[in-house]
Amino acid sequence: MKTGVLLSGGMDSISLAWWKKPDIAFTINYGQLAAAAEVAASTSFCKHLSIPHFVLDVDCRALGSGDMAGAKANIHAPASDWWPYRNQMLITFAAMKAISLGVTHLWLGTVRSDGSHSDGTIEFVNAISGLMSLQEGGLTISAPAIELSTRELIQISGIPSDMLAWAHSCHKSNVPCGNCRGCNKYFEVLGEIGYDLDRLR
Numbered sequence: 001m002k003t004g005v006l007l008s009g010g011m012d013s014i015s016l017a018w019w020k021k022p023d024i025a026f027t028i029n030y031g032q033l034a035a036a037a038e039v040a041a042s043t044s045f046c047k048h049l050s051i052p053h054f055v056l057d058v059d060c061r062a063l064g065s066g067d068m069a070g071a072k073a074n075i076h077a078p079a080s081d082w083w084p085y086r087n088q089m090l091i092t093f094a095a096m097k098a099i100s101l102g103v104t105h106l107w108l109g110t111v112r113s114d115g116s117h118s119d120g121t122i123e124f125v126n127a128i129s130g131l132m133s134l135q136e137g138g139l140t141i142s143a144p145a146i147e148l149s150t151r152e153l154i155q156i157s158g159i160p161s162d163m164l165a166w167a168h169s170c171h172k173s174n175v176p177c178g179n180c181r182g183c184n185k186y187f188e189v190l191g192e193i194g195y196d197l198d199r200l201r
């Protein structure tokens with residue numbers, strides 16, 4: 001078994017990687033506004049843990065929606081941070097590289113609250129894993145933290161606060177805007193688990 005993780009540099013995927021220690025990590029610059037910060041956070045984290053890290057650049061800006069793309073929301077958007085087929089897209093790009101490296105299992109940092117989007121549900125993960133396993137490479141997709149809240153994942157992972165502070169969660173900018181769904185979640189969760197927010201801001 002050779003494992004890979006889809007690492008966005010946000011606190012969910014960073015905590016998952018700390019917890020599960022994958023063999024390889026993949027970060028995708030798909031044209032999201034915060035790509036540079038996500039790549040920087042993921043790169044620092046992987047360097048610190050000596051995890052081989054692949055950054056894939058695939059410009060999908062023209063196909064984005066809402067906050068992450070700096071575009072008008074698509075008519076189907078259930079929330080401001082929705083991007084059409086985002087997880088399906090990211091999994092496919094990571095998988096294209098992963099099977100060339102012999103990866104057999106690809107992990108997603110999906111947590112319980114992601115279930116508000118259809119591509120954050122257990123049904124979605126099972127379906128896309130089934131779809132991948134039908135194809136060359138026989139990749140299995142799983143989301144080990146899908147039944148946990150972000151807070152529970154952080155606690156179970158045992159990630160130290162100075163590592164978590166590297167996470168980049170803003171959807172709109174490389175410098176945290178302090179007022180998007182990603183930033184709100186970041187500060188809410190850190191407050192919940194009792195980290196010193198003034199030190200991190």
Ligand SMILES: [Zn+2]
Pocket residue numbers: 169170171172173176177178179180181182183184
């Ligand atoms: Zn923000």
